[in-house]
Amino acid sequence: VRITEQNWLDHVEKHPEIESYHGDIPTVLQDPHVVYRATEDEVHHFYRLGIGKGRLRNLYLRVIVTYSESGEGWIKTVFFTTQANVPGGRLLRFRHPTQGDAP
Amino acid sequence: MMDLDQVAEQLRAEHRAFIERIVAANQNLADLLSREPLTLEWDAEGDILYLTLGKPRESTTENLTDCAYIRVDPETLELHGLEFHYATEQLEEFPHLRKSLQAAARLTKTPLDRLPPALAGEDVPADAATVAQSLRELVSAR
Numbered sequence: 001v002r003i004t005e006q007n008w009l010d011h012v013e014k015h016p017e018i019e020s021y022h023g024d025i026p027t028v029l030q031d032p033h034v035v036y037r038a039t040e041d042e043v044h045h046f047y048r049l050g051i052g053k054g055r056l057r058n059l060y061l062r063v064i065v066t067y068s069e070s071g072e073g074w075i076k077t078v079f080f081t082t083q084a085n086v087p088g089g090r091l092l093r094f095r096h097p098t099q100g101d102a103p
Numbered sequence: 104m105m106d107l108d109q110v111a112e113q114l115r116a117e118h119r120a121f122i123e124r125i126v127a128a129n130q131n132l133a134d135l136l137s138r139e140p141l142t143l144e145w146d147a148e149g150d151i152l153y154l155t156l157g158k159p160r161e162s163t164t165e166n167l168t169d170c171a172y173i174r175v176d177p178e179t180l181e182l183h184g185l186e187f188h189y190a191t192e193q194l195e196e197f198p199h200l201r202k203s204l205q206a207a208a209r210l211t212k213t214p215l216d217r218l219p220p221a222l223a224g225e226d227v228p229a230d231a232a233t234v235a236q237s238l239r240e241l242v243s244a245r
Contacts, residue, residue, distance in 0.1 A: 010146070013159065014153060014155075015159065015162070016160060016161065017160075017161040039169045055177045056161070056163075059177065076188075077151075079174075080162075080163055080164065081164050081165060082163045082177070083114070083121050084114055085114045085117070085118035085166065086169060087115075087118075087166055087168050087169045088169045090111075091107050091110060091111040092107075093107075094107060102104060102106060102107050102109075102110045103106050103107070
């Protein structure tokens, strides 16, 4: 999964709260607590708790990735979110931070 | 332990309740729009339309639909902005969205050549109260 430097700077301009969390993106993608497939099959939403600080401490860091037909992923956007739900999407994974994976 | 379908239903219910809280927390939207400058920007390459109150600032970002997002203060839930992904397609598909954003475009005096073509053409009221009402309906109708 990739993101260009310019693309990251564009995201930070619109979502300034993510500025200091660039280094946490691999953790979200490799070990998410929640994963949704969006209504467009090639778009996946990855969520992870326990990363945000201050007023963001109870929120999910969420990374939205678009995959090409060859399987290459591009980060579409990154932000903090309170609710893990994608309307019309399909929940693929839910792992409670203390209770483990839902079957 | 709940299975994934049960968890998904619970997450949907929690999400609906949270959006209701956001709606309730923004009853004074007209006042907010009269205090905070509103800007409308279109990222043509990504086809994302951003409606921002004041300057971009620390927010929590929630889905209104699969393609529309609302940004609010993480504690007060006061509106900070809206984002529309796949904006061109969304504006063509949903007339109420187009009308709301046309009003916002007029209010912000954003040059039409910097916005999706679908926002040109119609003459709509552009005072803060009308835009506030229009945005409130947009969020409530998610």
